[in-house]
Amino acid sequence: xxxxxxxxxxxxxxxxxxxxxxxxxxxxxxxxxxxxxxxxxxxxxxxxxxxxxxxxxxxxxxxxxxxxxxxxxxxxxxxxxxxxxxxxxxxx
Numbered sequence: 611x612x613x614x615x616x617x618x619x620x621x622x623x624x625x626x627x628x629x630x631x632x633x634x635x636x637x638x639x640x641x642x643x644x645x646x647x648x649x650x651x652x653x654x655x656x657x658x659x660x661x662x663x664x665x666x667x668x669x670x671x672x673x674x675x676x677x678x679x680x681x682x683x684x685x686x687x688x689x690x691x692x693x694x695x696x697x698x699x700x701x702x
Contacts (some may be wrong), residue, residue, distance in 0.1 A: 613644055617683060617698075637676040638664055640683055640698070649687060649692035649695035 617640045625632040642659055643650070650658075656671040675696050678684040686694040 614641060615700075617644060620681060620683050621678075624677075624683075628645070630673060633674075635666055635670055636674045636677060638666070639671060640678055643696060644680070644685055644698040649697040651693065651695060654696075682699065686698075 618637065621636060622632055624630075625636075626682060638659065639655065641647050641657060642662070642664075646655070646658065652671050652675055653668065654670045656666065656677075658670070659666050675684065675686070679686050679696075684696050684698045686696050
């Protein structure tokens with residue numbers, strides 16, 4: 611199973627189990643984070659999504675990163691109480 615397939619399946623299962631909406635925004639945040647393949651702050655991720663022409667707010671990026679961390683799709687490395695670096699860990 612490829613990385614994108616794993617992300618999609620994991621996100622769909624997480625949303626279904628919690629009766630949450632499976633959204634394109636969540637998927638785009640996850641895929642972009644995986645494409646970057648390094649640790650980034652939420653603001654940088656938001657800028658990269660905007661540069662790609664994807665209409666998303668900074669609030670949506672933060673919200674969806676929280677969901678992705680809870681789902682185990684990405685991880686957060688806390689720098690300060692208000693600042694973190696996000697990344698998609700390697701899958702086995």
